[in-house]
Amino acid sequence: MDSVKKETANQGRRNFLKTSAVAAAAFMIVPRHVLGGPGFLAPSDRLIVAGVGVGGKGQSDIAMFAKSGKADIGFLCDVHDSRAANSVKAFPKAKYYRDWREMYDKEHKNFDAVSVSTPDHNHAVQTLAAMQLGKHVYVQKPLTHDIYEARALTAAAKQYKVVTQMGNQGASNNGPRQMREWYEAGLIGDVHTVYAWTDRPVWPQGIPWSANRAEVPKDLDWDLWLGTAPYKEYVNKLVPFNWRGWWDYGTGALGDMGCHLLEAPFSVLDLKYAKSVEASVGSVYVDEFKRGYFPESCPPSSHVTLKFPKSSRTEGDVTVHWMDGGIQPERPEELQANEIFGDGGNGTLFIGTKGKMMSSTYSANPRLLPLSKNQTINVKEKYARVKDEANGHYAQWVEAAIAGHGKHQLSSPFEIAGPLTEALLMANLAIRGADIQRKDAEGKITYPGRYTKLLWDNDAMKVTNFDDVNQFVKREYRKGWTLGS
Structure with missing residues (x-):
């Protein structure tokens, strides 16, 4: 079948993870105090987010990240152009892709974090690939489709030391x-x-x-x-x-x-x-x-x-x-x-x-x-309460990702979201x-x-x-x- 042959041919794209993860690990964010005085917002104090699945709930997710005031939506990815249209219009400077693997391959040096809001069956592969690149991840609920995938992502969060959050926003209420x-x-x-x-x-x-x-x-x-x-x-x-x-x-x-x-x-x-x-x-x-x-x-x-x-x-x-x-x-x-x-x-x-x-x-x-x-x-x-119940779950993740792994408490990191x-x-x-x-x-x-x-x-x-x-x-x-x- 043509579609199966196409997928088999695309398998080679997965090889980029082996080398790009090393490159991502070598990347260093320069802290604000090195570049300027109080009030100076350095590039490292803004989170560049790539959205995978940016229609429907994904559309509202990335809008919430932008609303936090400290995140820029740098890249958009969706397999359904009409569903992504509102996000493309809202973030005209963001580069648009259809295939998340191509986006990761070509742009991984240009974004800090990934938001995954796709159907459940693709959550795990999209999320783990981002984590292997050293990217912080926000993933819509449920975290995964299978128990094995949930256990794998929970372990990966600890291994790669990235900031994680599942999209069950009530956890921050x-x-x-x-x-x-x-x-x-x-x-x-x-x-x-x-x-x-x-x-x-x-x-x-x-x-x-x-x-x-x-x-x-x-x-x-x-x-x-x-x-x-x-x-x-x-x-x-x-x-x-x-x-x-x-x-x-x-x-x-x-x-x-x-x-x-x-x-x-x-x-x-x-x-x-x-x-x-x-x-x-x-x-x-x-x-x-x-x-x-x-x-x-x-x-x-x-x-x-x-x-x-x-x-x-x-x-x-x-x-x-x-x-x-x-x-x-x-x-x-x-x-x-x-x-x-x-x-x-x-x-x-x-x-x-x-x-x-x-x-x-x-x-x-x-x-x-x-x-x-x-x-x-x-x-x-x-x-302690999370500030701004309506947007706090998103802003909390943005702040934690900017600060770095282990610096801020999160409401639904994978260590909690995984067992749930x-x-x-x-x-x-x-x-x-x-x-x-x-x-x-x-x-x-x-x-x-x-x-x-x-x-x-x-x-x-x-x-x-x-x-x-x-x-x-x-x-x-x-x-x-x-x-x-």
């Missing part, structure tokens, strides 16, 4: 800090159970792949968009948004909202890696008698239960429930009938031995239950496991809901009791694509 202060003050006792829920997906899931091929838009490089994923003919309405519901590219509702809704439990309770997970999933019926089976697509709804071992801030194991597709937990008895649970469609609930607290999306609007308790809270502020992402992807293992068709002893097909509890060996990154799902821990890339040089 006041909410997680305030809830941690309440928790450490003993207001709800020891937390043993957490619920998080979302009204996502708001894109199609639980459907068959379209049999109607369509013409590739002239301004879209479909082969580059596919990247690491298996080759398939282009179909309408997959790009730019509905890819989220297909396992080859996206990570479903968990990938879209999990990093926003589970960030607070991780930061408040110091959760790390889960030890077991189980799931039940919603089904689609093609008629009144026959259940549809569409393993390429994420299910329309799911309920996942993750078990985390005792942490530095809990007295025992913590059970975390994830619900999507409109499924919600039972309303707390402390919540009055007309009081909003979370923010309606999304939320997080902490259940402790002495009380409960909840928050909305992005860990916003934290409240103790019953709500009347919030009128008498008197807990001293212990954890792994937990979400482990939940997806259970979802996919629940959706694997099996046959019983008599040869009859068993449907989702059986053998769905997975036991996890964290060191080996392997499910120990159901080998069928281990294929999803580290997927096989399309020929011509590799993770790292």
Whole structure:
């Protein structure tokens, strides 16, 4: 097939990483005090950012970096010209590329950092290549598509000593800090159970792949968009948004909202890696008698239960429930009938031995239950707030990248974002496991809901009791694509 041959030919481009990483390591930023006095803004005090994926969320990401006042958008890269048009217009001096590998190859000496906002399946290869060049990286959530990739990027951040941040901006909000202060003050006792829920997906899931091929838009490089994923003919309405519901590219509702809704439990309770997970999933019926089976697509709804071992801030194991597709937990008895649970469609609930607290999306609007308790809270502020909640997550990364590795505290560096992402992807293992068709002893097909509890060996990154799902821990890339040089 022509597209596969094209990718094979492009494999040689990966060789640039071996030499360019050395060149990048030799580059030295001259500090401001050497070049001028107080108030002088030297080139080294501005971060030159290259954007990979600059339409949609990528467009708003790079705009936020520029808004910080200390970042210049030097390069733009997107496989879809019309999607990138607004960014090209907003940053006319930025040089535009379609292929991020070409941009890295030709321009790596001319930028300091990379923002990655592409579909999930290409995050890891684009991010690790930048890190190997010594570039600071900001990556949209979820950090990666696979558990293996998340572990690799977490290790790479430590190895290459670059400044990293995942794009779960709620991590820089006041909410997680305030809830941690309440928790450490003993207001709800020891937390043993957490619920998080979302009204996502708001894109199609639980459907068959379209049999109607369509013409590739002239301004879209479909082969580059596919990247690491298996080759398939282009179909309408997959790009730019509905890819989220297909396992080859996206990570479903968990990938879209999990990093926003589970960030607070991780930061408040110091959760790390889960030890077991189980799931039940919603089904689609093609008629009144026959259940549809569409393993390429994420299910329309799911309920996942993750078990985390005792942490530095809990007295025992913590059970975390994830619900999507409109499924919600039972309303707390402390919540009055007309009081909003979370923010309606999304939320997080902490259940402790002495009380409960909840928050909305992005860990916003934290409240103790019953709500009347919030009128008498008197807990001293212990954890410094990030300035400017609306833009602070972006500005924080820019400031940290300018200062250099280890100089500034970050809300969601890969050392935190990696384990959080792994937990979400482990939940997806259970979802996919629940959706694997099996046959019983008599040869009859068993449907989702059986053998769905997975036991996890964290060191080996392997499910120990159901080998069928281990294929999803580290997927096989399309020929011509590799993770790292």
